[in-house]
Amino acid sequence: MTDVDRIISSGRILLMDADQTIIENGSIAIDGQDIAAVGGKDDIESRYTAPDIIDAKGGIVMPGLINGHTHAAMTCFRGIADDLQLMDWLNNYIFPAEAKNVNPELAYWGSLLACAEMIKSGTTTFCDMYIFEEETAKAVKQAGMRCLLGEVLFDFPSPNFKTPDEGLAYAESLLKTWAGDDLINIIVEPHALYTCSEPLLLSAKALADRYNAPLGIHLLENQAEKLQLEGKFGKSAVSFLQDIGLLTDKFIAFHCVCMDDDEISLFADHGCKVIHNPESNMKLSSGVAPVPEMIARGVCVGLGTDGCASNNNLDMFQEMDSAAKLHKVHRLDPTVMDAKTTLEAATREGARALGLDHLVGEIRPGKKADIIIIDIHKPHLTPMYHEYSHLVYAVDGADVDTVVINGQVVMKNRRLLTLDENQIMQKVHDISNRIKAGMENI
Amino acid sequence: MTDVDRIISSGRILLMDADQTIIENGSIAIDGQDIAAVGGKDDIESRYTAPDIIDAKGGIVMPGLINGHTHAAMTCFRGIADDLQLMDWLNNYIFPAEAKNVNPELAYWGSLLACAEMIKSGTTTFCDMYIFEEETAKAVKQAGMRCLLGEVLFDFPSPNFKTPDEGLAYAESLLKTWAGDDLINIIVEPHALYTCSEPLLLSAKALADRYNAPLGIHLLENQAEKLQLEGKFGKSAVSFLQDIGLLTDKFIAFHCVCMDDDEISLFADHGCKVIHNPESNMKLSSGVAPVPEMIARGVCVGLGTDGCASNNNLDMFQEMDSAAKLHKVHRLDPTVMDAKTTLEAATREGARALGLDHLVGEIRPGKKADIIIIDIHKPHLTPMYHEYSHLVYAVDGADVDTVVINGQVVMKNRRLLTLDENQIMQKVHDISNRIKAGMENI
Numbered sequence: 001m002t003d004v005d006r007i008i009s010s011g012r013i014l015l016m017d018a019d020q021t022i023i024e025n026g027s028i029a030i031d032g033q034d035i036a037a038v039g040g041k042d043d044i045e046s047r048y049t050a051p052d053i054i055d056a057k058g059g060i061v062m063p064g065l066i067n068g069h070t071h072a073a074m075t076c077f078r079g080i081a082d083d084l085q086l087m088d089w090l091n092n093y094i095f096p097a098e099a100k101n102v103n104p105e106l107a108y109w110g111s112l113l114a115c116a117e118m119i120k121s122g123t124t125t126f127c128d129m130y131i132f133e134e135e136t137a138k139a140v141k142q143a144g145m146r147c148l149l150g151e152v153l154f155d156f157p158s159p160n161f162k163t164p165d166e167g168l169a170y171a172e173s174l175l176k177t178w179a180g181d182d183l184i185n186i187i188v189e190p191h192a193l194y195t196c197s198e199p200l201l202l203s204a205k206a207l208a209d210r211y212n213a214p215l216g217i218h219l220l221e222n223q224a225e226k227l228q229l230e231g232k233f234g235k236s237a238v239s240f241l242q243d244i245g246l247l248t249d250k251f252i253a254f255h256c257v258c259m260d261d262d263e264i265s266l267f268a269d270h271g272c273k274v275i276h277n278p279e280s281n282m283k284l285s286s287g288v289a290p291v292p293e294m295i296a297r298g299v300c301v302g303l304g305t306d307g308c309a310s311n312n313n314l315d316m317f318q319e320m321d322s323a324a325k326l327h328k329v330h331r332l333d334p335t336v337m338d339a340k341t342t343l344e345a346a347t348r349e350g351a352r353a354l355g356l357d358h359l360v361g362e363i364r365p366g367k368k369a370d371i372i373i374i375d376i377h378k379p380h381l382t383p384m385y386h387e388y389s390h391l392v393y394a395v396d397g398a399d400v401d402t403v404v405i406n407g408q409v410v411m412k413n414r415r416l417l418t419l420d421e422n423q424i425m426q427k428v429h430d431i432s433n434r435i436k437a438g439m440e441n442i
Numbered sequence: 443m444t445d446v447d448r449i450i451s452s453g454r455i456l457l458m459d460a461d462q463t464i465i466e467n468g469s470i471a472i473d474g475q476d477i478a479a480v481g482g483k484d485d486i487e488s489r490y491t492a493p494d495i496i497d498a499k500g501g502i503v504m505p506g507l508i509n510g511h512t513h514a515a516m517t518c519f520r521g522i523a524d525d526l527q528l529m530d531w532l533n534n535y536i537f538p539a540e541a542k543n544v545n546p547e548l549a550y551w552g553s554l555l556a557c558a559e560m561i562k563s564g565t566t567t568f569c570d571m572y573i574f575e576e577e578t579a580k581a582v583k584q585a586g587m588r589c590l591l592g593e594v595l596f597d598f599p600s601p602n603f604k605t606p607d608e609g610l611a612y613a614e615s616l617l618k619t620w621a622g623d624d625l626i627n628i629i630v631e632p633h634a635l636y637t638c639s640e641p642l643l644l645s646a647k648a649l650a651d652r653y654n655a656p657l658g659i660h661l662l663e664n665q666a667e668k669l670q671l672e673g674k675f676g677k678s679a680v681s682f683l684q685d686i687g688l689l690t691d692k693f694i695a696f697h698c699v700c701m702d703d704d705e706i707s708l709f710a711d712h713g714c715k716v717i718h719n720p721e722s723n724m725k726l727s728s729g730v731a732p733v734p735e736m737i738a739r740g741v742c743v744g745l746g747t748d749g750c751a752s753n754n755n756l757d758m759f760q761e762m763d764s765a766a767k768l769h770k771v772h773r774l775d776p777t778v779m780d781a782k783t784t785l786e787a788a789t790r791e792g793a794r795a796l797g798l799d800h801l802v803g804e805i806r807p808g809k810k811a812d813i814i815i816i817d818i819h820k821p822h823l824t825p826m827y828h829e830y831s832h833l834v835y836a837v838d839g840a841d842v843d844t845v846v847i848n849g850q851v852v853m854k855n856r857r858l859l860t861l862d863e864n865q866i867m868q869k870v871h872d873i874s875n876r877i878k879a880g881m882e883n884i
Contacts, residue, residue, distance in 0.1 A: 011848060047853070051521035075824070075825075076825065078824070078825060078826075078827070078836065079826065079827050079828055079831040079832055079835060079836060080827045081778055081827075082780070082781060082828070082831045082835065083770075083780035083831075084767075084776060084777065085775075085777065085778055085780060087774070102745070103596045113824060115627070115719070117822045120821060120822070121822070125819040137624075146827060185632055190774055191787030197869065208473070210593060222824040223774075271514060279767060281769055282768065282773060283766075283767050283770060283771075283776065283835070284756055284776055285768075285770045285771055285773070285774045285775055285776040286771070287771065287774065288771060293808055311835070312831065312832075312835040312836045313822045313836045313838075314771060314822065314836070315822065315838070318760065318838070320766065321760070324525075324725075325721060325724035325725050325764070326768075326774050327723055328525075328650060328726075328727045328730070329723060329724040329725075329727055329729065329730060329768070331727070332665075333527075334527060334528065334531070334725065334726055334727040334730065335527065337524065338524070338525035339524060353608065374499070377867065378628040378867075379474060379558040379559040379562060379758065379863055379866070379867060380559045380562070380755045380756065380839070382517070382555060382867045382868055382870050382871060382875075383517075383518065383520060383871050383873070383876075384520075384521065385520070385521050385522045385523075385874070385878065386521055389521040389524045389525075389754070390521055390754075393524065393725070393753070393754040393755070394520060394754045394755045396755075396757070396760070396838055396840075397822070397838070398838060398840035399840075403835055421821055424791070424820065424821070425820075425821060425824045428825055429824060429825055431825070432825030432826075432827070433823075436827065
């Protein structure tokens with residue numbers, strides 16, 4: 001018998017491997033941060049012992065979900081303005097609210113709240129882009145979550161930097177500070193092609209290359225952006241990116257709603273990654289990304305919620321449901337974005353999109369133990385015919401019972417173990433009261 | 443001081459009246475089945491006393507949601523087949539499974555499970571169409587829910603009747619049995635224009651008229667149906683309905699995905715009602731109903747989930763979220779289906795669509811006490827800027843804490859008081875095992 005730290009026992013385990021393996025009555029041995037072994041309950045429990053046995057009987061055990069794109073601290077602006085034209089929403093609500101209110105305190109507490117919400121809905125890894133990301137990193141460490149995060153960069157000043165060079169210096173300090181960290185990974189993130197000059201894009205790319213980090217950017221979120229960029233560059237946005245050398249397999253583009261066939265081909269040729277954010281794209285009327293085409297062409301597509309101001313929650317189960325249904329109705333074809341494809345975008349493919357597939361996205365010995373247990377003993381989850389279908393079309397974030405990240409139990413029976421959710425909610429409530437008071441004074 | 447049965451105290455009350463009234467710290471006096479008074483906490487509680495005080499402090503109090511179209515007992519087929527072409531799904535999965543398995547036992551337990559799920563996600567009234575609806579009525583009475591239900595009628599035999607005349611006789615027996623019931627209302631429901639002959643439609647209409655009951659039907663769910671009906675009738679489906687005298691203000695059409703401007707005008711002229719089922723329409727790739735146009739033309743539109751085989755849950759909060767987002771992305775206009783319009787479709791307008799607005803849909807003295815309390819002290823519901831936005835874009839069915847229907851508390855702190863959910867889940871689990879065994883034998 002081998003001693004390990006904990007065993008998740010007697011669950012219906014979805015490995016989320018390429019073979020779609022499901023172990024009906026399985027157990028997982030977790031040693032430190034790692035999955036030591038997974039298999040049938042009798043096999044595993046005859047070979048491993050542990051002081052902590054987590055009973056998953058009757059539950060679904062699967063890899064934690066991967067939220068490929070969000071702005072965590074924007075929880076503080078959840079629902080501050082809705083049902084508005086994009087530019088009205090941005091220029092008259094979001095940008096002024098951010099300019100006036102975003103500071104390290106908001107970034108920290110907003111990120112903690114996002115971590116609480118994400119853990120409670122089964123997300124174990126997320127990719128973040130916002131301001132004062134050092135505060136987000138602190139929050140993520142406290143939560144015990146896994147993250148790929150970067151400071152948003154643009155030509156104009158942010159609440160955190162006056163010049164692009166200061167922004168790049170802050171981004172580099174993140175890369176240095178968190179090098180080799182178990183949970184925090186750093187990405188360099190110029191905001192978008194309409195907010196970043198070519199020199200800033202090239203400096204960001206050079207910085208990312210120096211640290212072997214990925215480069216992430218909002219890209220082609222809607223038709224207006226596409227037209228604007230074509231006017232600016234005299235060619236397609238993706239051709240421009242190719243010409244300046246940004247397209248690599250470490251290039252991650254968020255949204256990609258308005259990509260044409262040639263642009264998808266360029267992405268496929270260079271191994272670029274895409275994060276699809278269907279609920280935000282729906283709510284902001286951005287359009288429907290050509291995700292089935294991208295996947296058919298071999299582009300790796302992950303799934304994200306985007307920030308709370310345009311969703312308005314961080315629930316990846318609801319995001320999967322929306323993703324699967326949106327493409328079906330858009331193409332009038334119920335076979336596209338089937339449950340398997342959708343679930344993979346939120347797990348194995350999501351990990352690959354973020355360059356974290358050596359760590360997470362599957363339940364497999366040697367991978368990190370990022371695992372969630374879903375309680376299906378509920379009226380809305382009865383009966384169950386097919387696990388994948390259930391997870392995409394019926395399960396909701398609130399059905400997640402227990403969450404393990406990097407071998408640590410961060411939620412058990414829906415109680416957060418690393419965070420004080422009442423304190424966090426009170427702090428963000430106070431921050432939102434200041435935001436409201438400021439809005440009345442405008 | 444007036445004695446009443448219970449008081450819901452200290453909540454943030456959304457009346458869902460035309461003025462969008464919100465009472466920040468309000469109370470509701472409930473006497474028997476009825477709302478006796480609603481107002482500020484101090485005002486109400488200085489005038490009324492009750493043996494049962496329900497503390498709603500920190501919560502949102504609002505009318506129970508109205509699910510305008512479902513097939514309750516199809517919970518037994520939740521997720522039995524997904525991601526398939528509509529006719530493949532219907533002819534090779536749903537119809538065979540129904541023909542083989544639907545009996546009074548399935549109808550009863552499946553309906554009970556649906557009631558449990560609906561109460562737990564804040565629905566207090568639903569409109570049902572299925573087979574053996576006497577069993578559904580029994581289940582609804584046991585649950586203490588409010589319902590408008592009807593036996594599905596078509597030209598061919600159902601598991602419950604051999605001929606249309608037997609179906610009509612069963613429908614009439616429902617009308618007689620439940621006449622004057624506090625909770626059960628009966629609707630006459632021919633299935634669709636492609637499954638019911640003109641004589642059956644006319645007989646159904648005559649039956650409905652004799653009992654002053656509404657008439658409900660699936661209509662124009664997708665483009666194939668529209669084309670088929672135009673070929674059959676030599677005119678539009680709605681013109682045909684007008685010609686045979688079916689269009690009245692008691693005519694309720696489910697889906698209406700493929701209605702053109704002329705058909706919308708006919709509906710507006712006759713006061714016909716529409717139930718919109720966005721998630722089912724998305725999942726089955728039926729298309730996007732012209733709901734903003736209908737509402738602009740004055741057609742009353744309610745919201746429904748459709749059955750569990752094409753959704754795959756009965757959560758009206760998720761349905762609202764999908765409704766609001768679907769129309770925005772479809773029209774590339776974020777101002778359509780705003781939170782207010784969407785929430786009204788699930789409450790006041792939903793009640794009007796079903797002809798139950800004299801009873802429910804608003805919190806107002808004299809209406810029935812169908813009231814839900816939502817717990818917003820949760821990370822994903824923090825902070826809150828706007829109540830309507832929160833309810834449509836952030837709240838989930840699992841956030842419903844307490845449910846009162848017809849003055850009776852049917853769920854308190856998420857515990858069902860009228861139903862034994864473990865027993866119901868076990869029974870449906872057993873039924874699903876028989877369904878699975880039967881599928882393997884095909």
